[in-house]
Amino acid sequence: MRSFLLPVLSLTLGLAASAIADPTLSPWQLHEQRSHIPAGWTRTRKLDSSVSVPLRFALSQSNMENLEALLYEVSLPASSNYGKHWSPSQIAAKFAPSAESIETVRSWLIGSGVEPHRITLSPTKGWLEVASTVEEAENLLLADYHVYDHETGTRHIACDSYHLPEHVIPHVDFVTPTIHFDAKIPRKRENQYTRVPIGQPGQGSTPKTSGQIGTIFDQLEDCDKQITPICLRALYGLWYQPVAGKQNSYGIVEYTPQSYLQSDLDLFAKNFSTGLEGVSPTLVSIDGGVIESSSPSFDYNGESDLDLEYAMTLVTKGQDITLYQVGDSVEGASFNTFLDALDGTYCKYDGGDDATQDPAYPDTASGGYTGNEECGTVKPANVISTSYGYNEADLSPAYAIRQCNEYAKLGLMGVTFLFSSGDTGVAGNGDYCLNPDGSQSPDGKIFNPGFPASCPYVTAVGATQVSPGQSVWEPENACEQVIYSGGGFSNYFSMPLYQKAAVEGYLAAEPISYPKDIYNSTGSRAYPDLAANGANYVIAVDGSFSLVYGTSAASPVVGSILTMVNDARISQGKPPLGFINPSIYSADFVGGFKDVTNGTNPGCGTLGFNTTKGWDPVSGLGTPYFPSLLSKWLSL
Template identity: 85%
Template sequence: MRSFLLPVLSFTLGLAASAFADPTLSPWRVHEQRSHIPTGWTRARKLDSSASIPLRFALAQSNIENIEALLYDVSHPGSSNYGNHWSASQIAAKFAPKPETIETVRSWLIESGVEPHRMKLSPTKGWLEVASTVEEAENLLLAEYHVYDHETGTKHIACESYHLPEHVIPHVDFVTPTIHFDARIQKRDQYSRVPIGQPGQGSTPKTTGHIDDILDQIEDCDKQITPICLRALYGLWYEPVAGNINSYGIVEYTPQVYVQSDLDLFAKNFSTDLEGVSPTLVSIDGGSLTPSGSSASGSDASFDYNGESNLDLEYGMTLVTKKQNITLYQVGDWVEGGSFNTFLDALDGTYCAYDGGDDPSQDPVYPDTASGGYNDDEDCGTVQPANVISTSYGYNEADLSAAYAIRQCDEYAKLGLMGVTFLFSSGDEGVAGNTGNCLNADGSQTWDGKIFNPSFPATCPYVTAVGATQVSPGQNVWEPENACEQVIYSGGGFSNYFSMPDYQKGAVKGYLAANPISYSKDIYNSTGSRAYPDLSANGANYVVAIDGSFQLVYGTSAASPVVGAILTMVNDARIARGKPTLGFINPTIYSTAFVPSFKDVTNGTNPGCGTLGFNATKGWDPVTGLGTPYFPSLLAKWLSI
């Protein structure tokens, strides 16, 4: 069964509005409703009823209710179809909206007075766009549009709720613009979002500053993590043999960029054969290492702009060695930046041009005509996805509407069907969200909130969420690691949007039986939802070359590319033996045969929201997942499938 929106912390009401409806149509029902105005916003004035407003209806995809079963069919080690991944054309054909869906929505609009020439169906039939006035939109949706002001000066158009006729509701995922506010704010009039790569946004790594002496010895891994520590911890002693036909992708969002001289400095100390070697740059929507007209990498040679990308690439490249190239997906120009959806657009042509989860209020729009912007068409199905893709960025679930998150999550399932392994860091604030914000009862987020604030996309059941561990002071790499409690805390807990997938039910049930949660059910989702992370890797004391010197860096941002390197080497061995790539790994790693291939982490917690969070314990837990991967065991088991 596919994951569905849970009632916890959502306020979708079954309110009928038939008194306002055309008598020939079915009663209206609330389709989406926001319980509060997001922090920093105020409702300023009623929107002029004669103003133009382009309504976009996200049409329900066919067979989407079966996507979980279809994904399991090619991902579960016990399936006879394991590894029989789909082609992009098969994906497009399987999930295109049914003719009935298109006709139902079109007929309703025509009956409501919308002339056919004002409707436009997107090329892949994912969206129906209507050129409308505010007055007509309000009548169609039984909504009331207002202009909202943000404390930064940004303005936004939205409504508090909207309705659809009962017979139309099953055919529409969501409508824009409606209740969806921006996840991030930018002090710029042209748009009202901040790219996920902006300093201070998302789950970016932390640093304790510069270090003078590098301790590149196994006995010092409790003080500094270097590549030799990671190889010892996870048994990653392997040289690629199929690097020319294997692929590993790392995603960075502008303005986060790497600096080649820093990569060379790191290589000089830890992997001399990589001096002068760069990742293969794949530019998406104008992604580049320098702003237009600039000659220096990064808008500022500093940790804030170079720390994330330097970290990901220095360790990713070193762990897979020179024999395996890494693809760098640099997403977004220096004006708009990028979003998860614009990256997905580039991977899957059926997801583009408002055919997927794109929302102009949250995703950048290209061509970008601003000075220095990417003034060309959006990249749409132009990029071949790598076999393994690691992303060290994330939002809070509550930053995004449930419908928006679910639509995007389904796209990760489609790419899993195509054989892609997606890894996302689980966040660095324990059970709290980015910047330590927690939820309030009305769904708003504040630093003094009391309700646990889960991360997204880590909570999507079709990605693999990676938490963080550490070699604690005084311990060595041969002893079990602990949950990371230095500078950052491993993100983990339970989703408010997605139900628990079948593959983890046994593991989570075992955790809850052995570790009854004493917290009030008002502060976390206790209804049986997607639990995360799925696994972990070291996230503390990384030695990283940044701005010409070395710093100590912390974060699940470090853990994700390390796991990506391990899985890439497993893929190398499988490809060399004529086997398909791993694809979506969660049903496999949670299976009875694979659980022993992870080193259990039983100590530590992930505090947040005024609590100690959850505890790491025997077996799976919502701090470190199944534990840390042990490459030799995982390799042997995956080669046996």
């Protein structure tokens, strides 16, 4: 297996100390390359040399080598600066690209024949853009551009690899358009106007269903058949009424066209949620995000209904839920679209936006959002849960790393980010696994980790279940009913310090017998971090009740628990939790989780990994127990 393992904090693929040199004396070096054409795409023709191409150079940010240490200062329980989170202006000042990086890249471009008036620096100083032609871009990057067609009809411009002068490499994270293939794939709906794929980002990461149910069992003795709010309260000890709801915040992220139906929330509330009938989440529309009700179906309403019904019920009517509805009905959205709205230093193509991959607004298409792109206009909630994800291999390492580091910056600002770990065990979305050349296919044999779950600066949530014949008072097992808990080892990110002891303990107790070429055995970020129930959830969707399964159910449940911990802390004048991983892996939090020691997470023709005492790459540290976690976090 080819390993793409990169340092956690690396923002450049060729990071090295280098003085500015004469471009004519600086040899070109390979900066990024792609080993295969992604599934569904076909190279059709060479791109005409006269076609205009807006080249964008993502400049290396300053002080990234200190990011992990700075995050630990406010996140480690033993730190004297625990909870002393940063302001957005402090973040912007600390990590802006240096004047040296800007001048190095600019001078090279001018020395290569690019007129100064064709070079534009983004407002946040994160990108240099060049109004170029294909011929000039190929000469600058030693690349060959081709047109690629997708089976859906989408077209894309890309190259197999590109190069940069040796002295420029330390100052550039990546260049677009180049090797990246995380393109938005449109689809047609009944009214025949263009729509993004259901579940974007991360097609295939939305909940699974075993169909409608006629009878609801809302008793503790039936939790092995149907999970309802009372089951979750019993499992995780979440018997708590918020007292600081006006000062606290909990955010759920949905990507258009996925949206909830108010009638479904009301139907669920009538059965399970006293006082929530007629109550809606607080909508924050980002780049034209809308709540659609024109085409009700499980595919469009299942995820959002699930997330909101359980989150709203578990935090009760005393705590408002913020719904971040992201993207219009034409272009949809990417994770970067959401991050742009939260952090003004990340928008305007700074921090990871790829003009050929991420939606750009205003959207001039019929029915598109015609306003300006949201840029640092949205206040992030204290806890944010997202039930979507990509396969790591869908993205280039540079793209994933830059986005991952943005989660670290938001952690510095006191935001807790939760992501579901995936529903296909050690395989990727769609049960795709990796081939030796890095491509993905249903018959691949190499484990295919997920992203952002593999990012070391988010908390990844796996799935457990109350197995048939067992009760809520017995230990849960790894979810092996309809879905399998996503987990494993990253191919992009090295192991963060906070989980080193836990992962090494697992490897010593459960030596992995698989050949080292089917998973990354080189010491990489391991996930998930913790887990919660992900099987047999009763949800109201499209006017009736269904059973659903997925880590997409587990993530908002954990988010609800952490939101109530924040409520207690805020009521005592303490700051919100922020990035929780250094805490939960520390010795201070032993006993804060219920261990999961039975089950595996199959995929790629294997049984996947084993659960065991302590951390494992199926259930993480285990499932949260609210009374213990509350006591531990209140003591900090």
